[in-house]
Amino acid sequence: xxxxxxxxxxxxxxxxxxxxxxxxxRSEGRIHDALDIPAPRGTPVVAAADGLIVKLFQSxxxxxxxxxxxxxxxxxxxxxxxxxxAEGLVENHYAKQGETIAYVGDxxxxxxxxxxxxxxxxxxxxPKDFWHGKNINPYPLLRK
Numbered sequence: 001x002x003x004x005x006x007x008x009x010x011x012x013x014x015x016x017x018x019x020x021x022x023x024x025x026r027s028e029g030r031i032h033d034a035l036d037i038p039a040p041r042g043t044p045v046v047a048a049a050d051g052l053i054v055k056l057f058q059s060x061x062x063x064x065x066x067x068x069x070x071x072x073x074x075x076x077x078x079x080x081x082x083x084x085x086a087e088g089l090v091e092n093h094y095a096k097q098g099e100t101i102a103y104v105g106d107x108x109x110x111x112x113x114x115x116x117x118x119x120x121x122x123x124x125x126x127p128k129d130f131w132h133g134k135n136i137n138p139y140p141l142l143r144k
Contacts, residue, residue: 002075002121004049006141007097009079010037010104010117011044015143022137027109033135034078034120035142041083041115045102047095048077048119048142054130056091062118063107068095073127075136080118081110 008015024032047068054076055067062080066089069076083105095101106115121141122133 001136001141002049002070003072004070004097005144006048006138007046008037008142009046009048009077009119010039011046011100013037013039018139018142020137020139022135022139034080034118035138036116036118038116039104041104041106043104043115044086044100045079045082045104045117047097047099047101048138049097051077051095053089053091053093053095053101054127056085056089059108061109063110064102064105065108066102067130068101069127069130074123076122076124076130076133078118078120078122080120081105081107081116083107083115 021036051068051070054069057065064082066079082102085102086100121136121138124133
């Protein structure tokens, strides 16, 4: 598990408002492997932990996304369906826990008006291969 305790990566969301969506089915027979955190469009997305922003990426499924590497290089935090990045956010920026890094949106395959943050955590073996890892359910870590 990540060494730093995590905070909920959407401003103003309380632990009791979270719903465990990790094992839910998704299109094409996939398992979700992430937590969806509903919030109004434009709600600040904050860094769940300290870490290096390793990739800002536009993807078909995830839309506007961020990959953040934990300080020990063992975990990647993935933020997806973002409306936009925080002003001035760039790759190789070291984000501090609680810092606004983006804003909630509905990009990618979220569906128009389905505003939420798709948040996942993966344990990785190689920081240079950050997009390949074993997904860990963020729900119990954020409910603490």
